[in-house]
Structure formats: C-alpha cells, structure tokens
Amino acid sequence: MYAFLTGPMFWLSLAVFIAGLFWRAVWYARGLDWQLDRVAYRAWPKEGARGAVRSVFRWLVPFGTRGWRVQPFMTVVFFLFHAGAVLAPVFLLAHNVFLESKLGVSLPALPRFLADALALLAVIAGLLLALRRVALPEVRILTDWRDGLVLALSLAPFITGLLARFQAGDYQFWLLAHIISGEAFLIAAPFTKLSHIVLFFMSRAQLGMDYGIKRGGMKGKGMAW
Ligand code: HEM
Ligand code: HEM
Numbered sequence: 558m559y560a561f562l563t564g565p566m567f568w569l570s571l572a573v574f575i576a577g578l579f580w581r582a583v584w585y586a587r588g589l590d591w592q593l594d595r596v597a598y599r600a601w602p603k604e605g606a607r608g609a610v611r612s613v614f615r616w617l618v619p620f621g622t623r624g625w626r627v628q629p630f631m632t633v634v635f636f637l638f639h640a641g642a643v644l645a646p647v648f649l650l651a652h653n654v655f656l657e658s659k660l661g662v663s664l665p666a667l668p669r670f671l672a673d674a675l676a677l678l679a680v681i682a683g684l685l686l687a688l689r690r691v692a693l694p695e696v697r698i699l700t701d702w703r704d705g706l707v708l709a710l711s712l713a714p715f716i717t718g719l720l721a722r723f724q725a726g727d728y729q730f731w732l733l734a735h736i737i738s739g740e741a742f743l744i745a746a747p748f749t750k751l752s753h754i755v756l757f758f759m760s761r762a763q764l765g766m767d768y769g770i771k772r773g774g775m776k777g778k779g780m781a782w
Contacts, residue, residue: 562736567659570740577747578755585759594763601770601780608769609762616761634685641679642711645672646739651722673722676715683712707750713738 589595598605615621625632646652650666657663667675687708690700717735721728745751768774 558733562733562740566740570743574743574746578752581747581752582755582759585756589763597770598766601775604769604775605766608765608767608774610765612765612768613758613761631689634682634689637678638682638686641675641682641715645675645679646714648672676719680712680715680719683708683715703749710742710745710751714742
C-alpha cells in the first residue's frame, strides 16, 4: 500500500495537479473576449502589467484592499488559514526529504515548531471558515455541498498530517490516511474551486489590467473607453 501510494499514485497525483492547474490557467486566458479585453490589453501592455501587479499584491496584503477592510474577522481568519495552507506543506521538512528522494530537488525547510504551529493554525482557522459558512446567512445562501467538499479536502491532509506527526494512535494508519488525503487534494484541485490556487492570480491580474487601462485607469490619456 505504502509503495503504491508513494510510487505510481504519487506521480499520477502530482501530474494531474500541475498539468490540470496549467490547463485551467491557459483556458482562463483563452476565455477572454477579443473585442472587450484583448484589443485593449494588447495595445497598452505596460499600463496593463502595472495594473495587474498592483491588484495581485494589494489583495495579498491583509487589510490591503477595501474588500478586506470591510470584513475584518474574515480577513484575519482567511490569512491565518492560508499562511498554514500554503507555507506548511511547501516548506515542511518531511515533504522536502520525500521530494528530494523522488525528484532530487528540495526547498528550504521550516523549523519544526513553526511548521507544527502553522499546520495547527490552518486547522483552527479552517474550522472557523466552515463555521462562518454555516453561521452567516449572507454566506450560507451562497454555499452548497461543493464548498463543504473543498473545505474537507483542504483540512484532511492537515488533520491527518498532524495526527501522524504527533504519533496519535497508529502511526502507519495516519501516515497512509495522510498520503491518501494529500493525493486526493492534489487530484481534486484542477476540477474544483481549489483551482483558485492559480485562478486567483489570473482573475486578479485580469481585473487589474482592466482597471489599469479601461475603467478610468488611463483617464485623459487618449484611451477611448
Ligand atoms: C502527496 C503526497 C504527500 C506525502 C507523501 C506526504 C508525506 C508526509 C509525511 C511523511 C509527513 C510527516 C509525518 C511525520 O512527521 O512522521 C507529512 C506531514 C504533513 N503533511 Fe504531508 N504529504 C503529502 C501531501 C500533503 C498535502 C497535499 C498537504 C497539505 C495540503 C500536506 C500537509 C502536511 C502537514 C500539515 C503535515 C504535518 C506538519 C507538522 O509536522 O506539524 N501533505 N506529510
Ligand atoms: C497562493 C495560493 C492561494 C491564494 C492566493 C488563495 C486565495 C484565496 C482567496 C482569495 C479565497 C477567497 C476568500 C473569500 O471568500 O473572500 C480563498 C478561499 C479558500 N482557499 Fe485559498 N488561496 C491559495 C491557496 C490555497 C490552498 C493551498 C488551499 C488548501 C490547502 C486553499 C484553500 C482555500 C479554501 C478551503 C477556501 C474557501 C474558504 C471558505 O470556505 O470560506 N487555498 N483562497
């Protein structure tokens, strides 16, 4: 079981994750309307790029945009969750030792206590995000089973990873459960809202370009829109 999960299944899930997310990004760009979007973006590449970078970075800063400032509770929980969700798996020593053995490359590793703290924070903040979806009517009305699935797929590798790490009960069991849930996450990403891992950057960049060129970004500079 372990050999299968860390052998063929590992390669398959990594390939689906990378190729699938790449595919989603390509189709986002191909879905742009040539009359409404491309004509303006092609003509003003510098203004567009400036708007794109500004929009992506502003939204990555806590309280950096009005959208973040009007919902302070959501903002704090969101950033606590995503700090763990992004940093813990990428810079985890155990993952990088594994990647080194598989691919011959690895990234720097976080100190153990920091990785543990980030993983634990991700679980707590993730549960608060789930609670928010149930508790607030304005969010509940936008929620369906797929949003629950995405939260479950995101939280399962963190919960099982921590249970394995702290050797709670049967280590072999939690490690296998962890790898299965991690691979399920990787495979599901391109087909669910988890594709926001790349589409966040695509849509923010596009909206940033739009505001940088059209919608007032080039007011008085000869731009017809
Ligand atoms: C794809 C295959 C994966 C493999 C083979 C794998 C392997 C491992 C291993 C060996 C550990 C260490 C357990 C120990 O300390 O003994 C671990 C821990 C962990 N993994 Fe993964 N993992 C995978 C995917 C993921 C994914 C997709 C995520 C998150 C989205 C994730 C998050 C974590 C976390 C949070 C921990 C525990 C962190 C801590 O030390 O406190 N893993 N993983
Ligand atoms: C750099 C990569 C990422 C970026 C920029 C990003 C950004 C975002 C944004 C903007 C939202 C929407 C927040 C809102 O409702 O206003 C979101 C939601 C979410 N993200 Fe990410 N994300 C990233 C990576 C990840 C990863 C790796 C995971 C899982 C391990 C994840 C899991 C989630 C979940 C579960 C939600 C929905 C939370 C809810 O139900 O309210 N994200 N993300």
